[in-house]
Amino acid sequence: MDVTRTAFGTWNGGRFMNYGVPLPEDRWIQLVREAHALGVRTFVTADVYASGAADSLLGRALSGIPRDSYSLVGLIGHDFYSAKRDGAKGFPRFTDPRIRSAQDYGSYLEMATEKALERLQTDHFDVILLHNPDSIGYSSDRVWNGLSRLVDQRLTESLGVAPGPANGFTLDLIQCFERFGPLIDWGMIILNPFEPWPGSLVLPAAQAHDVRLMARVVDYGGIFSDDVKPGHSFGTADHRSFRPPGWVEAATAKLEELRPIARKHGLTPLQLACGWCLQQTAIQSVVPTLIEEQGPETKAISTKLRELAELPSFTLTEDELDLIARVGNNRGCMALKGASVRHTADPLPDQWSVSRDLAQVAERWKIDPAQDLAYTHG
Numbered sequence: 001m002d003v004t005r006t007a008f009g010t011w012n013g014g015r016f017m018n019y020g021v022p023l024p025e026d027r028w029i030q031l032v033r034e035a036h037a038l039g040v041r042t043f044v045t046a047d048v049y050a051s052g053a054a055d056s057l058l059g060r061a062l063s064g065i066p067r068d069s070y071s072l073v074g075l076i077g078h079d080f081y082s083a084k085r086d087g088a089k090g091f092p093r094f095t096d097p098r099i100r101s102a103q104d105y106g107s108y109l110e111m112a113t114e115k116a117l118e119r120l121q122t123d124h125f126d127v128i129l130l131h132n133p134d135s136i137g138y139s140s141d142r143v144w145n146g147l148s149r150l151v152d153q154r155l156t157e158s159l160g161v162a163p164g165p166a167n168g169f170t171l172d173l174i175q176c177f178e179r180f181g182p183l184i185d186w187g188m189i190i191l192n193p194f195e196p197w198p199g200s201l202v203l204p205a206a207q208a209h210d211v212r213l214m215a216r217v218v219d220y221g222g223i224f225s226d227d228v229k230p231g232h233s234f235g236t237a238d239h240r241s242f243r244p245p246g247w248v249e250a251a252t253a254k255l256e257e258l259r260p261i262a263r264k265h266g267l268t269p270l271q272l273a274c275g276w277c278l279q280q281t282a283i284q285s286v287v288p289t290l291i292e293e294q295g296p297e298t299k300a301i302s303t304k305l306r307e308l309a310e311l312p313s314f315t316l317t318e319d320e321l322d323l324i325a326r327v328g329n330n331r332g333c334m335a336l337k338g339a340s341v342r343h344t345a346d347p348l349p350d351q352w353s354v355s356r357d358l359a360q361v362a363e364r365w366k367i368d369p370a371q372d373l374a375y376t377h378g
Contacts, residue, residue, distance in 0.1 A: 001071045003127060003186065005278065006308050007042035007214065007287040008035045010054040013301065017049070018237040020291035023301070025057065032061035034302065036070060038309035044214075044287055046075035046131055047116045048091055055119035063121055072122065073186075073214075075162050076112045077131035093349060095136040095143065106146030113155045124155055127186050129162040135339075135352045137161075138172040144180045160186030160211070166350065168336030170198045170373060171358045174205040174365055181209035191215040191283065192224065193258065193276045193328040194251055198336060198373060205365060206282035215277040218288035223251040224273040225291070227299040235294065257327045265314045268307045275314055276324060286311075332376030341369045 010016060013023035013031055023031065032043070045058050055074075062070065079094040086092065092099060094108045117123060128150060130137055137143050138161075150156050161176055163169035167190050177184060187206060191199040195217065206213050221240045222228035230249045234241040255269060262272040274286045288308060292301040316324070335342070337350045339358045347353070354362070354369050362369050 001041065001068055001126060003071050003073065003212070003214065003285050004040070004042040005285055006040045006274070006311055007044055007071075007073070007285050008032065008040050008305075009216070009287050009289070010043070010045040010049055010058050012290040014291055015050075015057070016054045017239070019235065019239060020293050023292060028057060029061040031301065031305065032058065033065070035305055035309070036062075036065055038306060040305070040309050041069065042071040042073060042285060042287075044073040044075070045116075045120070046078075047112060047119075048075075048078035048080055048131070051080045052115070052119050055116050059120040059122070067122060071126040072120065072124075073127045073129060074113070074116050074120075074125045074156070075129045075131035076109065076116060077133055077137065079108070079112075081112070081115075089349070093132070093134045093137060095134055095140065096349070102140065102142040105140070105142045106149060109143075109146040109150060110153070110155070113150055117155065124157065126157050127160055128156040128158075129160040129186065129188055131162050132164050132350075133161065134349045135172065135347055138169075138176045139179065139357075144183055148183050158185040159183050160188070162188035163338070164188075164190065164216075166337040167195070167334060168198060168340075168373075169338035170201050170336070171339045171354065171361050171367065171369065173202050173338075175358060175361045177202075177205050177209040177211055178361065181211065184209070184211050186214065187211050188214040188216055188287075190217045191277055191280065192218045192220045192273050193324050194220045194223065194254060195330055196325070196328055197331045197333070200280065201365075201367060201372065203281040203283075211282065212284040213282045214285040214287055215280075215283050216287045216289070218273050218277055218286045219270060219290075220251060220273070221247075222289070222291060222293060223248070223255055224269045224288070225293075225299060225304055226255075226269045227293050227297070232293070233295055254327050258324060261316070261320050261323070265312075265316075267312070267314070270304065270307050271311050274308065274311050276316065276321075279316055279321070332374055334377075335375040336373055339369070340373065342375075
């Protein structure tokens with residue numbers, strides 16, 4: 001089964017990503033089964049979430065459901081099997097030279113995929129995405145040859161790449177499409193009406209190389225779920241608490257400018273955000289984050305799930321798209337990860353300099369790294 005228009009991520013429900021109110025195990029399983037029953041038929045999981053626990057719980061939730069009735073997307077790339085966690089930085093990538101040499105990439109990818117499938121109680125993925133790669137992952141023939149063998153071994157039907165968790169990696173992702181396009185069917189990027197930058201910069205390249213994209217963080221930290229309001233209290237471990245002060249107030253004001261568009265089309269704000277994403281070039285699937293928020297007057301997570309499942313087909317007019325572009329313009333609002341002109345030191349796992357090859361990528365796609373990828377709000 002191919003990836004569907006709407007998808008459910010194992011980060012939903014707060015059990016594995018430290019935000020909102022974590023759902024009890026039984027309720028989380030029930031939510032997955034509700035999603036399937038409502039028609040959300042793609043499930044996305046990363047092996048590194050709780051060191052495999054997210055895979056295992058999803059496998060339990062999907063147990064007994066016909067395998068050909070849903071699409072399964074797996075993310076692999078962080079080595080929690082043989083490496084130690086580096087505090088808040090998480091587990092290192094499997095391509096870290098301190099862990100293994102390039103000749104062992106293929107064996108790691110096969111092992112990680114087989115173990116994930118065992119936890120998920122199935123024999124194949126529909127898509128495997130290379131999760132949060134470093135500069136080696138984006139550019140190494142050894143990595144992508146190893147991934148292609150997973151298809152040959154029928155461990156997955158198709159392949160892709162999922163940058164993150166932070167925003168950026170623009171030139172790196174485009175170069176990956178250029179080098180390995182024949183192997184890449186899917187990608188996953190951060191995109192929503194209030195965060196069109198920098199994700200929108202990769203859309204033309206994705207289309208040119210016939211790469212279909214999934215959009216995540218569609219809800220913009222819960223703003224489009226419409227129950228994160230000014231004064232909202234986030235938990236101390238909630239990653240949204242690290243956003244700049246005042247971001248909820250600013251986003252809430254922006255949402256009020258777009259609310260008439262949602263009303264005109266009979267949409268909730270979440271449905272508006274999802275539909276906007278699906279109207280962008282190359283976006284074929286949306287994976288918003290569904291959270292049971294803390295505090296009073298919050299929306300039940302089952303209600304958010306139903307909004308996603310009942311997402312209607314609609315087309316925004318050019319005037320509506322122009323208004324959303326004006327209101328949601330976030331260009332230059334953050335320091336991006338990946339290749340950057342500001343990074344001149346040795347490469348880090350998530351930051352490196354703009355190499356000659358990447359500079360040529362920028363030129364081909366009419367991207368000026370010093371202007372189009374710069375942090376200008378600081």
